[in-house]
Amino acid sequence: MADRTAAWICRTCANQYPPTPQPPDRCRICEDDRQYVPASGQEWTTLAELAAEGTRTSWREVEPGLHELVVTPSLGIGHRGLLVDTPAGGVLWDPPGYLDDGAVAFVQQRGGLLGIARSHPHLCGVLAEWSARFPDAQGAGAPMWVPRRDARWVLRPGAAVREVEDVLELAPGVTLVRCGGHFAGSAVLHVAAAAGGRGALLVGDTLMVLPGGRRVSFMRSYPMLLPLPERYLDRLLTALDPLAYDRLHGAWTGSDVPADARQVVADSAALYRRWLTGAAADPDQD
Ligand SMILES: [Zn+2]
Numbered sequence: 405m406a407d408r409t410a411a412w413i414c415r416t417c418a419n420q421y422p423p424t425p426q427p428p429d430r431c432r433i434c435e436d437d438r439q440y441v442p443a444s445g446q447e448w449t450t451l452a453e454l455a456a457e458g459t460r461t462s463w464r465e466v467e468p469g470l471h472e473l474v475v476t477p478s479l480g481i482g483h484r485g486l487l488v489d490t491p492a493g494g495v496l497w498d499p500p501g502y503l504d505d506g507a508v509a510f511v512q513q514r515g516g517l518l519g520i521a522r523s524h525p526h527l528c529g530v531l532a533e534w535s536a537r538f539p540d541a542q543g544a545g546a547p548m549w550v551p552r553r554d555a556r557w558v559l560r561p562g563a564a565v566r567e568v569e570d571v572l573e574l575a576p577g578v579t580l581v582r583c584g585g586h587f588a589g590s591a592v593l594h595v596a597a598a599a600g601g602r603g604a605l606l607v608g609d610t611l612m613v614l615p616g617g618r619r620v621s622f623m624r625s626y627p628m629l630l631p632l633p634e635r636y637l638d639r640l641l642t643a644l645d646p647l648a649y650d651r652l653h654g655a656w657t658g659s660d661v662p663a664d665a666r667q668v669v670a671d672s673a674a675l676y677r678r679w680l681t682g683a684a685a686d687p688d689q690d
């Protein structure tokens with residue numbers, strides 16, 4: 405077989421691995437009990453192959469100072485990246501599994517990249533590729549902030565990885581907060597100036613924004629439908645409690661809670677807890 409050295413991308417989860425002559429044997433993200441390998445088997449691709457297939461990136465303003473980056477046709481689970489403007493450059497959240505020169509130019513036009521953060525290991529996409537496209541004066545890539553408790557899930561380690569404890573302000577008013585739950589290092593990004601100054605959280609699936617924009621959920625696995633234990637939920641809610649926010653932006657286009665998000669989270673957690681614990685429920689009546 406010819407040498408096809410490339411940084412291979414899993415077609416199911418859109419995560420990218422370090423360059424190797426042949427695709428990896430397995431995707432450890434997809435083989436984890438929170439994910440799955442398709443019945444048709446593991447499939448790999450590369451940026452070059454995706455480009456040849458006509459894949460492209462587009463962007464759209466979600467609210468002032470916040471843009472989404474979307475890959476078409478959909479790749480992996482089709483999540484969006486979110487770019488938060490700051491005076492020091494953009495913070496890219498949950499990069500998708502593809503990037504092209506157009507997307508890089510768009511970020512450059514908005515002031516370059518301060519760094520990249522992610523909600524959890526499922527939504528890293530081509531994170532290291534973004535980092536490499538924005539080198540600093542020393543030639544190191546843009547910082548990739550990763551909660552220490554997810555360090556073992558960093559698929560492409562390197563000098564640009566910055567391990568974070570529980571809370572780190574990445575730029576004034578833009579703060580990475582580890583919540584745990586879905587993964588031990590699951591996090592949200594708090595943007596104080598968003599929602600007209602009332603604050604917003606970028607949540608990935610640390611909180612899953614549900615259809616209707618008035619509910620969220622909290623799961624160990626969404627595709628495998630594994631619930632989150634109550635003490636994990638408590639830990640997550642404790643991490644969110646100090647944050648001022650009125651809006652949530654989830655992992656997909658349109659998955660937003662536009663207003664009253666603190667109340668939405670509180671009501672959703674109460675409903676979830678009621679069914680998780682079975683309190684006040686009767687299997688012969690409900
Ligand atoms: Zn995978």
Ligand SMILES: [Zn+2]
Pocket residue numbers: 524526527586609
């Ligand atoms: Zn996930």
